[in-house]
Amino acid sequence: MSNVEEPQPPAARQLPGHIAAALAGAGGATDSAGQPWAGRSLAGDDAKIHNFEDDDGTADAGYVAAVASLREGRGGEEAVVASLATARVFIPIVAQLAEEEETAHGLHADKQADMALVTLKAADGRTALPAFTSAAALSAWHPEARPVAVYAARAALSAVAEGAELLVLDPGADVTFVVRRPGVWALAQQHGWIPSYNDDELAAEMGRAASGFAAIRRLELLPGRGVAARAADGSVVPGGGAGPELQVVLYLEDGLDAAGVQQLVAGLQAEWSRNVLFGERVDSLEIKLRRAPD
Template sequence: MTHGPKHLPAHISALLDRQQRSPDGQPADSAGTPWSGRDLSGEGNPLHTFDGDDGLIAAALGEARRRLLAGDTDEPGFVNALAGQRVFAPVIATGHGDAEQGDKEADISLVTLTASDGRSAMPVFTSVEELTAWHPQARPVAAEAERVMLAALAEGAQLVVLDPGSPILTFVVRGPAVEALARGRRWTPSYQDQELAQALAELPDMCPGVTGLRLSPGQGIMSAAADGSAVIGGGAGPELSIGVVVEPGTDAVGVRLALAAVQAAIEDIDLLRERADSVQVIRAADQS
């Protein structure tokens, strides 16, 4: 049996656009041999073909990770350091055996995961070693972070998980940050977003018993390095904490009503849905 030519999805083709090309313009290895129709499951067929690429973590990204682990930079500092850096997206090659041709015609698909909260996530890696340790059958496609984030969005991923299972650090890049990187923009987290704070400033006037709101990082931004040390950033939990300040003397029922009023009011804030990955509404800490 023979098979017609395979056509890669556009977002995977976009990743491969940075790769070497054969004379007829097809994605190819460094010798110019097309990937199409080849068995990609064996050794000698890595897709990380940046000129002189050693497959190690990019120097600037490695330094940003070191600074994050040392507490010398914060979550947006690390996320924005991804811009322009070469990372690796894992692809799985499958194919139909052809006895007459003696090879395989390969289909290529990106790998996606389901996060613990049910959201779709795409794994991305800083080095070939991290990727192959996580999934020995996967093959690395090297591309700038912007291209990889675009591919993640095209796959419907709501999160990007950087180096899952890493012996150093696993870091979750949440949806708004993925979109900002994909568009070539700097990412400002919702808890530092002054425009968002302004959009929420009028809510207390619409919520009985509420005198103010305090925005702060949610507990869910925290993650842990492999040695157990706390890392400010990279967690998958609530990103933004909205602390509700209630009128003095408000009883427990009044507090619950005030929190419910704020929760209902924020559902109508389009900018909040755009800028914040996940939100928790709580009573302001100094009133509890």
């Protein structure tokens, strides 16, 4: 995906408890059947994940259907995130050298290696956690990463624990879908999520704040220019982008000079920033100014 850079070297820190447990349940260096992970193809029988009985490593059917509906214009981003509520995903875990020793010949050899989550850096500098809907997609992206199967809600909890504001589904695949911060939080808490540009309660709250500024006649919430994503084949997907997710159109009365407009927008943004609902439900926004019709 163009707005997500290469994987970042994982920091040396303890894995979230549920990820560590899932990793331990997978057998550490081997799977629960005693077979080593090294050299696994993640195809056919190798794709079976023992933490999830009868799991063949393929993508969740509900997620696949929701993404297909989104691409065809029959469904929205909220349906894709809703499908993740019960979906299994794979988190990539990689070995990271924690300690090394010098041999008798002056060479350095691995003495101890920790396992660490892989994170990404988004174009705006934020940290993102990658997750994969299939074992094959993870293997294609990072052949040396170990797939740990968890429910997507648990992956969202891992993102929060890692300080990641974005959950990136299937980076490098045909369709990469980014769950933005409010969606990540909702998924982690197993709550429903509504995109900010479709949120009537949020619109009402933001409108009440704007009513304190006489020069604002009305406002309108629309999808931001960062909502759409681009698939590998070049087609536009109307959702799953990294943001800005919300466009706020302010209709202003005539007569304001540039300084007045700047002061008004700054004051309005300050009002919104103090609003709890706004903080919970808005990931990123852009403001457009329009002259109010006579």
